[in-house]
Amino acid sequence: MSTRYLKRFFKPKSIAVFGASEKPGSMGGIVIQNLLESQFPGLLMCINPEGYKKVFGVSCYTGISALPEMPDLAIICSPPDSVPDIIRKLGAHMVKAAIILTGGLSIKNNPAAKTLSESVKEAARPYGIRILGPDCMGLLVPGSNMNASYSHMNIQKGKVAYIGQSGLLGTAMIDWANGREIGFSHFLTLGDGADVDLSSVIDYVAQDPYTYSILLQLDRVSGSSRNFISALRSASRNKLVLVLKSGIFSDDGLKAPKAPGIPDEDMVYDAALRRAGAVRVETSDQLFNALETLSKMKPLRGERLAIICNGSGPNALATDRLLKTGGKLAVLSEETIVQLERLLPAGWNPKNPVDLNADATPERFAQVAEILTKDKQVDVILSIHAPTRRAPSVETADEIVKVIRKSPRNILTCWMGRATAIEARNHCNAANVAAFITPEEAVDAFMHMVDYRRNQEVMRQTPASYVEQNTQNHQKAKKIIADAMAEPRDYLKHSEACDLLDQYDIPVQNSYYSDDIEGVIELAKELGGAVAIKALHTKNVYPFSYDDVSFHRRHDLAQDLTSLADVRHATTKLAYRVSESIGEEGNMGFCVQQMKRGFQSLQINVGITRDPTFGPIIVFGAGGFTVDVLADRHVMLPPMNMALAKELVKNSRIYKIIEEHSQQPERDMEQLADIILKLSEMVVDLPNLQGLEINPLLLNRLGVLAVDVAVSIGEKSQLAISPYPGDLEESIALKRSGRPAVVRPIRGEDEPRHLDFYNKLSPESIRMRYFYSRGVPTHQELASWTQIDYDREMAFIVSAPSLNGQGPETLGVVRVVTDPDNIRSEFSIVIRDDLQGEGLGVILMRKAVDYCRSRQTLVIEGSTLPTNKGMQGLAMKLGFTNTFNMEEEVVDMKMKLNEPTEDWQVTRLQH
Template structure:
């Protein structure tokens, strides 16, 4: 993930097109004509070995060496076997950006060493040249007057950036958008992505002020998933991001990826995208509608929707869709109902959706929408129109558009039909009003916005305080797994798996183990009452064993509700016989015996940890017991988790509905399940070799939680997609003057209340010196952004100590460093509570953040302060910073080099 040299793709000063000719089927010629037609203002050069003097009026050269100057951007449209050598020549001549539109590069190279694509990747790496593509459609950027693509038409200027992996879907999107009079800030496809990848482009676009939203079309994640998730999370904090994710057609050359316990990998992508705070769309139609919404909708006020139509049939379609998507129908205020009664027929039922009746005139439409848009209980209005002689489409559209332009609320329109509706939709398009073909599409488009805001609320929800402080037990867990691996096993025995849960304070059922049938009978006699017996063997010590064997055989290894000793002996004998038929003696591991736990109206739950080839560890949660295989109620979440994310995971499952309807203590049950899920997430983070873990069933009843059966498999370490909390940065410190003990550590989302209290204790002068202006109390959204950070991109270190009155913890000081995507610069800020000046906290915090940036390879750490802040300037000089006055900003810049740059692009970046 790197944005180095990306500016040369998006804002090139000069372009050379390789393979350009005037043949009608020449891709290079088409690209050159598009550049000319779009009015590109910089120098253009054509390159073709055939020796043309000009191509489309542009001077043509025979080779790279013949060019009068090296271009900022090279566009390659030459035959596949020539591309790798051309990339080498460009790199040798210090060209830093090349866009490859040529396809077919998965073919074997002329050297016989891998594919042409592999050869290009190696050539680019050797010379430091950035490659976009191959097999991409190019790039269209209206703001730079640049159509560097083979698209059949240019695009309009807009506020949405489109990034795709399919060129043909991209050209279809352009054609549709032009028909709807919709524009883009940027439009490009990545093709095979040998170098410039999706995270890099997302990072670049997230910083573009002309881009208000990002629309992604993708079929797979190329490269580390953590880069992808991190870039999406950062972008979605400030811009709305929607994703159309499609699958890949299997062709026999690519192995099918699998995730144990999850039959459909598409659900893994759902979980990953939701964790990143973005919204997924399912179809190309939805992608088009999403673009309509992103381009034309005003800022969201809320999610309460009012629906208006000249008939109840379309209203019912819209309402059904809203209910299916779990949307919220607005409840009209009493004043609004009375106002509407004056303009609606007497038989109106006084409710939302509003039926205007078939004789509704354009004036009635306008009056009703105007009144609804003023209702404090209404956040958006959907106007649906079916053509009648009394309600002509075009005249009604004109009336609705006039009202929609005046109100700050969103007004969505739907013009049903075709012949007379087309003109009405065109009026809305020309006026920048959202319009759709049918009620369902309109509701879907509205819900995209709602889901985005819901995701952002969950991402910014303040987690409840939760700590896992049993450090000795966590060390024992690591030792347990290391011992098993040394024995050459890739699984834990049943007793070891129960011990592992105990170490993480997850309650487990008391289990006894027996080698033979007589021992099982004796254990059952001692336990008394009803017992359960499980035959242990090579397969069912692994989690999700029903993936290895049929579900029928899985449950045949278990005997339940055995009361008499005769029943126990008979059932155990049958189990032993079945196992002996399928496994040799060395793969039979005896029996596990437990007392039955049927009572207390127990709910059976299935949960655990699995591992995805793309996104790494995942936490699974859903209905358990016999139904786990059939219902496949599997909600997923990327670890690590806090309490807010854990509760969201529970609410995605059927388990939550059952608890809500049947439990006497739903809040307690939700809290207990959330705590357990946090522990599972912690296990996924800390136990690197833990591959899969399954608890099935976990019993939930009035006594709490109890894990009845558990299995654990081990494997090679896998990378997490979300950066975990950096425990290694935690250290104990002592304040210089008072000797008070405190902890220096990374900030957590749970610190939000303490952070607000810390802010409120700062003096107005401290706030002015920190923020360069006087400001009020920060909002929850600001506090969430400060405390719920992506540790891959920024770091906030705080000094925390127990309050002097013993009631909780308080924050004494904080230092923050935000690093750019290429790890060139980190910008710091530091503030200490006024009453703690002189305790040495500023020095401690600054030394810690400097060392942190140095360890992660950041080249420079820098900050700015007001000229009046002499204390900060003195501290910076003491720590080795070089201070200088910035006349343009009227601040003191403080800079400290941590590492010397090794590449020319790093030097250039540091100079600007």
């Protein structure tokens, strides 16, 4: 998440190119030519030991020490073996940024040797030099007149940032975009990502006011998945982020390992991208079309699509595609239908999609489109055109463009065909109107915008009220795992696994255990009725242990045993099978349960697994004891709230069954979501929990019941999304009234109380906090204030039981936002007017200062109006230095928290 020195990549004042020559095919020569053709305004220098005086008119030097000045940015195109030494020399001369275009640095000559890429990292580490690459195509920044790449052509200036991992796909994108007259604010590929990674670049371009959208071409996530998700979530709150992700391969070219219980690691990436608010596209074609859409469409105001065409066939294709991808077809208003009847031939079908008939003229196309733009039940219009003599493509395009220029609504266009349609699409491109070749492409592009909108809504859903956790029981759960690891074991016994669920109040079927057949018969006799017997052994003790060839867990189970003779026969058969296939050393006895089948039970599989990239994952779907359960497997990243838990359930076919057959669907949804939330709590509380599978979890009219469970344990893992930092909670008493309260980090569940808190502020307090008068905050604003990324910002609130017994209320809040390099934190604070004098300002500010100091932040600062004497006095009391900022007409308050330890930190503090 560090953007340290990245400005030197994107806005350098001087550039030195290593390995530049005028030899045909010289990569350094291509880079110099590109820099010259893009009219780079800064100083250019070349370095080549061959002794050239100039390369394409640019002065050339034999080595770094011969340069007239040290460059902001070095671009290395030299042979692979020379790169580590060049990096060392650059670092020694205080150069802080380098792009390595040279490829082949990750290849090992022998298994024991380091790669050159690893040598480059070691060479750069002592000097803090940032490296882009190796094996990247470079970067292009039209706003800085800089084409520092080996691209065969330059790019146009635009509002889209492209960040890729494949250089060749990057050059193809440039070629395509230029053909469509689409521009970029930034364009770069990362190559091997030895240092500068996706997270850092996403953070940088997300802060750029001229970048409206981000396109991310992703092969894999290397480094910290938490940093990646955090950067992506932050960017997607303000910009549309589209991701093209290819298959995941390891360094040896084989498919990367997947999480146990997950049939395809791709679904984990899908879940991660959705949780981050980004939209995934499946193919390069979709990426191009998505770029077409996002660069030319206005912000989406809704999802209801109206379709018009001069024929029913293309309308049908578009409608089918829309409904199959989960889109919404607009229902036309009566007023719109009446207006359309005056224009369309008699006998037209008065509904959406609108068939204009084959004799439609360009004027009819435009008139119908204009009527639809005024229908409040229509959000977006797709105009599909098939060329006819009555409606030539180019003339129709010109008429549609006139309507688009006058309308605040989005209108997508599709020009089917080639000979005459190409020119129509060119006219639309020239007018900055999205144009597509087929109806399906147009609908897919529209649905990418819809997916983004939906992801944002899910990300900002207000969670249900927070329920306090049973801390005492959770400590018992930690002891269960600690005791097993001390033996050592990498699994829990069946009884321990059931006990673990019990500590989190997950209903578990009563289980009884025996080491031999006679013991099983005695247990069955005591229980009475029908029983089920499970053979326990070392192969079925692990979660998600499916094998569709040699081993099925259902073979370890005997059900519906009603007589003691049946019990003896079934147990003997199970014992023989375990002895033959597992061996006596793997035998762990038997589990006996009363049968719980019936009551129209629904079998569900729910649990926890661990992905190699994103860590712990919550799993949900249909239950059973064969690999068939993988057909309905859905995943989501923890930590989760009630809204996210319900979203996970709704993605499964289990939800459709509940909707159709349950007598209490809302109760069933609540119970399933509650189980998922408890598993999410487990993930946060128990970092050594490697996997957990409840299969089956029965759902019927009596409620939910975990019948069988398996748990594996291992090394600690880190969640990809930072969980709620409960360790920062602190009990206090108000200074004047002695009223008990809690200072704690804010949660998404606090949104309703935060609105109540805001509504109790006086207009003067609001003006002091925001520097202007403002209205009631929207849900989107409240969600941004309460659903924070604890890795990036912190908001502490004082919460206390309300005096009228209506539940807790918020009394005050302090917020600190830290820059990605942890140099400065900016604070803001506001206290309810009726609680002035209770000492809340001191409590909250000290909490914020202590928090920032513990994170090694160097400076905490804030601003207030000159008339806010109370805030100025509080700051001085706590040790802040107050100075009047004449330019902004505010009082700046600043406190040094930690001393800088590196030169770059000192430099940043001076600016």
